[in-house]
Ligand SMILES: NC(=O)C1=CN([C@@H]2O[C@H](COP(=O)(O)OP(=O)(O)OC[C@H]3O[C@@H](n4cnc5c(N)ncnc54)[C@H](OP(=O)(O)O)[C@@H]3O)[C@@H](O)[C@H]2O)C=CC1
């Protein structure tokens with residue numbers, strides 16, 4: 531028998547590193563209970579556990595894995611304050627995978643996982659009053675522009691963007707549902723100087739702002755009683771370049 535938390539946790543998927551990890555640390559520092567999913571057990575997962583997070587293995591590459599993860603969440607709490615759908619893979623089209631494999635993988639993590647988790651965990655989000663809970667989908671700036679190197683990625687994030695409006699309709703007024711559409715937030719370690727220069731030049735602001743820009747927007751959305759069904763760009767003015 532698992533011990534259930536009293537205050538409603540915020541569930542963050544794929545939070546063993548980078549933006550998800552930064553969000554988990556932020557909420558824990560505010561005494562806000564957190565549940566995270568991790569697929570790879572990065573060293574930071576033990577650090578989050580030590581800080582009080584419930585860290586559950588979750589591999590969303592199959593629908594069974596998603597279902598199992600939802601069942602595990604229900605073992606640990608009766609209600610959720612929010613679900614933050616952060617888990618993602620930025621897979622480019624490449625000769626290493628067939629187009630069918632690439633498309634299936636992108637749809638699995640950016641469409642099946644949030645769609646199924648929203649359905650399985652809906653009872654935990656409801657029943658907490660008007661605007662009592664939130665769902666936040668992480669999409670991408672490329673939803674509006676497309677991407678010649680990440681076609682399946684962009685298409686799957688576009689589907690997620692659309693689901694934002696459908697779930698907002700379905701779950702209002704109890705649950706607000708919004709999307710955050712970042713452009714460049716943080717580089718990956720392997721990005722070379724030439725790539726970094728070109729990527730920075732794509733926006734008006736010309737910086738990689740880091741996780742704090744996302745944390746600030748997530749806080750804003752959680753605190754709002756009115757904002758729902760919208761996509762919120764964090765892109766340094768990229769469409770204006
Ligand atoms: N960083 C940026 O500049 C931008 C980020 N975004 C979006 O913001 C969000 C966070 O970005 P970032 O921190 O860079 O993301 P990362 O790619 O660094 O991390 C994503 C997380 O998702 C997990 N994940 C991937 N596939 C699966 C799966 N099948 N099952 C379970 N977990 C999985 C990864 O686990 P594992 O490591 O074990 O695979 C990882 O922990 C993402 O949704 C991203 O698309 C959008 C635009 C720009």
Ligand SMILES: Nc1nc2c(c(=O)[nH]1)N=C([C@H](O)[C@@H](O)CO)CN2
Pocket residue numbers: 617618619620670712713714715716717718729
């Ligand atoms: N899941 C991920 N999605 C995205 C990443 C990433 O590292 N993981 N990175 C980007 C880039 O930063 C891009 O916006 C600029 O090069 C996009 N999505």
